[in-house]
Amino acid sequence: MKTRNRWILYAFVTALLVTLPYYTGTYLLSVAGTILIYLALALSWDMLLRSGQLSFGIAGFFGIGGYAAVLIFTNAGLNPLISILAGGAVAGVFALIIGTAVLQLRGMYFAIVTLALAEIFRVIIRNLPDLTGGPEGLVLPAAIFSGDSTSTFWLILAVAVTALIASEIFQKSRVFFALTSIRNDEVLARSSGINVFKYLVIVFAVTSAIQGIAGGAYAHVHGFVSPEGSFSLDFALLPMAMALFGGMHTTWGPVLGAVLLGIAAEFLKLQIPYGHLLVYGVIIVIAIILFPKGIVGTISQKLQAR
């Protein structure tokens, strides 16, 4: 697609989304908001995946961002929007520290350590009741923007767009070459002059910061954080399924996956109130076995083969 046409398409879609509150009701708006949050998470997960590193830590940094945003807002009295950004920054700093220690590891060791992260954060937070409200969590006096659905939607849209822009930067800059090279063969990457460790730590920190911002936004929109709720593995499971389904290692794959699966999930929730998460597990399993490259990947593979 020509660059000029592409920008027109972007503008059109952006306009559509920004004006969405004016012609949809609050229910659809909140569904769209949920999809956009998961979209941001799916994108940030994929961005790290492009380096070949699998992380289950989404839920961990999402929760950290949420707690940090709430705590900063409550204790420092900052503007809620600033506190959301601060939440992201805190998550990013955590990731920087943890990453420096842990990114010597590769493959399953790194993945499992990240799986433990959410657990670790949850336990720590549960055990510091004076700071974090313990097992009951913290409730905000009011949701952000007093719960106004339009402003809330725009906030979430901004988060999603941030993730999108970050993902595209990763895809169109030298970062793309670095990550693809690292994923392909780390020794070759090093011999090409790539400081692998530095790239991995930076990517880990940036993607965790995005997850933190998403967590902060989510916390303010819903008005509370809790150990079980904010660190729920759902925030890892769903984005991963979406990115896999839509197509890994691309920007549009996770976007497509988030939209399609998000809409499907809403339908499912209405039909089967309790089982819909099961479907996500099934989707992951089927996607891995039958089309590991996801929709976008499989299509572009077919196109290349011609």
Added chain:
Amino acid sequence: MKELFKQRIWQWVLASLILAVALACWKPYVLVEGIQRSSLYAMIALPMALVLGIVGIVNLAHGEFMMLGAYLAYWLNVHFGMDPFAAMFPAFIAFAVIGVISYLTTIKYVLGAPELNQLLLTFGLAMILQQLANLVWTSQPLKVHLGYVSASAAIGSFSFGTFEFVYVAAAAILLGGLLLFLKHTRLGQAALAVGQNPRGAKLVGINVDQTYLIIFSLSIALVGAIGAIFMTRHSIFPLVGGAYTLKSFCLIAMAGMGNLAGIAVFSLILGVSESLVLSLRGYAGWADIIFFALITGVIIVKSHQRQIR
């Protein structure tokens, strides 16, 4: 080189014995409970080590199979009055079948795929199993009450639960059984060969695919049966398995691949440490972190050792 190794081993053994005795005097309950707890961890970790070492994949759904085994035993107990220890046998068979089905429908297809795909697949499987349990039994924790679990004995003024020594016995039997199986049966030796060098094993005529199938199903069967034992003393809920998967991986990573006895050793260290923390008033909630802190530390140290920069 070997001299040094032997020396260090005895140093460690001596140090541990001293610590154990000290603990026995100071907080005997911690020592006893720690040993019992560690046996449970070891039991659960051993089948996972089997799969990792021989089939070569990390089964993130491992804890979930145990959870389902526990639910099966619960169901048998509530509807047929079957004792959980008796339930181990139908559980073993049922989960052997489940293992075979799981392998043939999913695991088989990712054996050649990159590690990431394997992790994602078993993660998805774990989610499926968790949700199934949730659908059928809801997230409400369930427990059975059996008379014999409160059996206790006393040494002087110190009394302790004796039932949990069943765990210790079961763990010992499992470890011994597995070691015997691997070293002294043809199937076991074939499995070891496959684990070390699948292509070489194929060349000498071992049916590698069949070995994978058998070992995987064996692992699931074992952990399903262990679920029955687990159920006797713990309340069960759909998410209960996850922590055990992680802790099992910790133990395997610390002991090193293929070191089954090492798993028993490390589980002792960790079980007792956990027990110790749990006994410290005010810090009990932190017990779970021990495993994770230790695993992160050990993995980092090991990766430095192994690293080619």
Added chain:
Amino acid sequence: MASSKVHAAPILQIENLKRLFGGLAALNGAALEIRENEVLGILGPNGAGKTTLINVIAGIYPPTSGRILFEGRAITNLPAYKLCRLGIGRTFQLAKPLEDLSLAQNVMVGALFGNGGTLKEARRIAEETCEFVGLGDVERGISKLTALEIKKMQIAHALATQPRILFLDEVMAGLNTDETREMIELVRKIHDRGITIGIVEHVMRVIRELTNRVVVLDWGQVIAEGPYQEVSADPLVISAYLGEDA
């Protein structure tokens, strides 16, 4: 015979290099020097430590002991990415090209990170380098390349990092006579650009034609050094390749 504008000054000095893997000494006190702008042949039977030598020089792993000096400064424990940027380039016997990228993009990776610079500059360098090695139609996907073209691409990739010294690890393996001739010409062209070359090879014709000097490794040590004519007649070398009784 290779060109004779060899400077006497060593560009690379290796002193008593040891590299242990567990109990096995892949390098056991290897010492040699490479002079600026020469073409040095690196010979030795299988397992002699040739690839290990290159890996250690290029920073894939550090030596267990010993020193390496590049242009007079010590580089012994520097990581691979720094050494690449300093000007040490190499090819791999078995490398996985990036299949998701085109030929040009593969070479761009070397240009981008071996030098720094913008995407545009890297693109330009990549295209020039591809032309230099004789690769056309650079937008092709990797799957459409022949074996020879893949080898050329690897060389282009290494060249794109602007090396001062380039190690070629068995680039002639598996080539027929015409292809070998083409490769020899290419190596000459690279050398004419002023790049010092260390070439690990088993194909002796290539060594004869390209090198001023060779070193022979066996069991992780340098057992002979000098022009190919002399070294190939050295009984120590012959027995290393053929066994004691030959």
